[in-house]
Amino acid sequence: xxxxxxxxxxxxxxxxxxxxxxxxxxxxxxxxxxxxxxxxxxxxxxxxxxxxxxxxxxxxxxxxxxxxxxxxxxxxxxxxxxxxxxxxxxxxxxxxxxxxxxxxxxxxxxxxxxxxxxxxxxxxxxxxxxxxxxxxxxxxxxxxxxxxxxxxxxxxxxxxxxxxxxxxxxxxxxxxxxxxxxxxxxxx
Amino acid sequence: xxxxxxxxxxxxxxxxxxxxxxxxxxxxxxxxxxxxxxxxxxxxxxxxxxxxxxxxxxxxxxxxxxxxxxxxxxxxxxxxxxxxxxxxxxxxxxxxxxxxxxxxxxxxxxxxxxxxxxxxxxxxxxxxxxxxxxxxxxxxxxxxxxxxxxxxxxxxxxxxxxxxxxxxxxxxxxxxxxxxxxxxxxxxxxxxxxxxxxxxxxxxxxxxxxxxxxxxxxxxxxxxxxxxxxxxxxxxxxxxxxxxxxxxxxxxxxxxxxxxxxxxxxxxxxxxxxxxxxxxxxxxxxxxxxxxxxxxxxxxxxxxxxxx
Numbered sequence: 001x002x003x004x005x006x007x008x009x010x011x012x013x014x015x016x017x018x019x020x021x022x023x024x025x026x027x028x029x030x031x032x033x034x035x036x037x038x039x040x041x042x043x044x045x046x047x048x049x050x051x052x053x054x055x056x057x058x059x060x061x062x063x064x065x066x067x068x069x070x071x072x073x074x075x076x077x078x079x080x081x082x083x084x085x086x087x088x089x090x091x092x093x094x095x096x097x098x099x100x101x102x103x104x105x106x107x108x109x110x111x112x113x114x115x116x117x118x119x120x121x122x123x124x125x126x127x128x129x130x131x132x133x134x135x136x137x138x139x140x141x142x143x144x145x146x147x148x149x150x151x152x153x154x155x156x157x158x159x160x161x162x163x164x165x166x167x168x169x170x171x172x173x174x175x176x177x178x179x180x181x182x183x184x185x186x187x188x
Numbered sequence: 189x190x191x192x193x194x195x196x197x198x199x200x201x202x203x204x205x206x207x208x209x210x211x212x213x214x215x216x217x218x219x220x221x222x223x224x225x226x227x228x229x230x231x232x233x234x235x236x237x238x239x240x241x242x243x244x245x246x247x248x249x250x251x252x253x254x255x256x257x258x259x260x261x262x263x264x265x266x267x268x269x270x271x272x273x274x275x276x277x278x279x280x281x282x283x284x285x286x287x288x289x290x291x292x293x294x295x296x297x298x299x300x301x302x303x304x305x306x307x308x309x310x311x312x313x314x315x316x317x318x319x320x321x322x323x324x325x326x327x328x329x330x331x332x333x334x335x336x337x338x339x340x341x342x343x344x345x346x347x348x349x350x351x352x353x354x355x356x357x358x359x360x361x362x363x364x365x366x367x368x369x370x371x372x373x374x375x376x377x378x379x380x381x382x383x384x385x386x387x388x389x390x391x392x393x394x395x396x397x398x399x400x401x402x403x404x405x406x407x408x409x410x411x412x413x414x415x416x417x418x419x420x421x422x423x424x425x426x427x428x429x430x431x432x433x434x435x436x437x438x439x440x441x442x443x444x445x446x447x448x449x450x451x452x453x454x455x456x457x458x459x460x461x462x463x464x465x466x467x468x469x470x471x472x473x474x475x476x477x478x479x480x481x482x483x484x485x486x487x488x489x490x491x492x493x494x495x496x
Contacts, residue, residue: 015238018315022470023246030403030470031320053203061210065231067322068354068361070369071218077337078324078354078361080224083214087207123320129214130321137218141369146401147321154320 001047001055002177006039009172010059013039014066024161031153036063037122038162040089041114042169044096045105046178052093060089060122069130071139079140081133084126091125092118108166115162119155127151229356232326236314240328243315247473268344271428271444275346278430278442306439308478309333311341314359316470323369324353324361325469329477331355338437339479347466348431348443349475360477364469365431365445366403373397373405374433375445377461379421393421394432395461397445405429405445409459423451429463439478 017035025032040059044052063085068078096114103110127148134142169176213221311329316322329335339352341362350364363369376392397405409423427448431440449464 011235012238015235016242018235018239019242019246021316022243023249025470030323032316050203057203057206062231065224065228066235068225068228068324069321070324070353070363070367072369072371076218076222076354077363078225079218079221080228081214081221082224082227083210086210087214090207129211133215139218143401151320 001043001051002175003051005172005175005177006043006055007058009176010036010039010055010062014059014062018066026153026157029150029153031150031157033157033161034063034119034154035158035161035165037089037092037119037155037158038111038115038165039169040093041096041118041162042111042166043176043178044093044118045100045103045111045114046173049097052097053090056089056091056093057086060086063089070141071137072141081130084129085122087129088122088124088126092122095121106170108163111162111166111169112159116155116159119158120152123148123151123155225354225356229359232356232359239315244312244473247313247471268346271344271346275442275444282442306478306480307334308439308476310474311335311360311477312474313472323367324363325350325472325475327352327360327362327475327477328358330358330360332357333477334479335360335477336479338439339477340437340440340443341475341477342440342443343467343472343475345476346444348440348445349467349469349472351436351440352477352479362475366399366405366465366469368399368401370399371435372407373431373435373445375405375429375463376432377409377423377448378428378430379423391421392430392432393423395429397429397461397463400462404449404462404464406460406462408454409461411458423448423459423461425449425451429461437480439480 013035017033020035021032036059040052040056043055047055061082064082065080067085068080070078095118099114099117103114127144130140130142130147131144134140134144213224309329311327311333314326314328316325325341327341335352335355337352337355339360341349341352343349348365350362350367350370352360353363354361365373373396375395375397377395378392380391394410395407396410397407400406425448429445429448430442431445432442444466446463446465448461450462452460452462454460
């Protein structure tokens with residue numbers, strides 16, 4: 001994998017994700033897709049394990065850094081948590097590494113299924129970590145059930161977007177250093 | 189094969205240490221991890237070249253999305269002008285009342301309130317946050333422009349969007365009024381919004397609103413004793429709701445919170461209102477930041493504002 005190209009692509013996708021979030025959000029639910037999660041999964045489908053895991057961790061850290069959580073009647077009134085998404089995205093990369101042997105890499109549905117699985121696991125981990133924190137930080141306004149449902153919706157929506165994104169990522173796989181060298185049409 | 193797979197899957201030793209460190213960081217008290225916000229500001233700045241232009245293009249295509257049914261642009265313009273005029277009138281009435289009280293106070297030798305010096309300017313909305321739970325609105329105005337944590341964000345001069353809860357040098361974060369962290373808001377349902385001067389606020393019905401999960405505010409209406417010969421105020425959908433509580437900065441007083449969407453009866457026969465904001469904050473391209481410009485403002489930049 002070419003780390004520089006992957007980093008630049010992640011940077012562009014996070015920027016696009018933020019910019020398109022109001023347009024792609026689902027009504028009052030506020031559920032919007034992640035564009036960077038399919039990238040993490042796509043990389044993990046082809047790259048070496050350490051590279052895939054670091055990609056997941058660093059991308060999740062970037063998402064964490066860009067999020068402030070409001071706190072009720074407390075000082076400081078907002079907090080930036082680094083960890084929930086970083087570990088969640090790391091887990092998404094890991095689950096992809098574990099399952100990729102069972103998938104057909106050329107099939108866009110593989111990316112869809114792995115994004116759904118990875119996203120659901122990332123959601124579960126992020127909610128578990130923040131819920132644990134909320135146990136002793138009473139100023140955190142956190143409803144685990146609602147957040148988990150919202151994040152599972154996010155994982156499902158992201159996996160749907162992954163179908164479209166697959167063709168873009170596949171076209172860029174040469175630049176990313178993830179080109180499939182196999183000549184077989186249905187190669188794994 | 190198995191050996192090569194297992195060795196290719198093994199990351200170096202720094203990964204577990206990193207994960208452990210991140211778990212600890214995400215559990216530490218908020219005061220101890222305040223420094224992470226600085227890195228967040230840097231990440232935000234780095235993303236601005238991509239996020240800004242695309243976001244502006246997307247919003248210009250969509251336009252501000254009103255959440256009510258008004259679609260005629262000319263009528264919308266007239267309504268907006270009318271709402272601005274009403275706000276000015278109500279604020280003048282409120283100021284009159286406040287000054288009268290102040291005169292009484294000064295006659296007793298007490299200076300009740302310093303004069304308000306409200307400043308405002310237009311700031312473009314950058315966006316929401318990437319985390320699914322992120323609800324704060326980012327705006328392109330920060331401590332460098334004098335924005336402090338007692339500033340409020342409004343749209344079209346009269347519609348309250350939220351309150352600034354954190355400021356970096358060039359960016360501020362607005363807590364939307366419909367966010368659960370905003371807490372309970374004291375508001376007034378304007379029964380006679382278009383009535384003659386003096387009747388507007390006098391006939392308003394007070395209520396305590398709490399944000400709901402659907403981007404609305406809901407709460408009970410205060411008990412109104414009906415004297416003989418007096419007609420009980422009728423609360424109905426469409427009526428304007430304005431902020432009157434003292435929990436918010438003075439610059440937010442009497443701004444429009446939204447319109448009554450639904451009136452239900454609670455088990456104790458007290459009306460419960462659901463209020464819907466007029467604009468969808470996710471579709472706003474710019475907001476007006478309004479804050480107290482007096483030097484004795486108690487708020488300070490950096491996100492350490494007072495309680496909501």
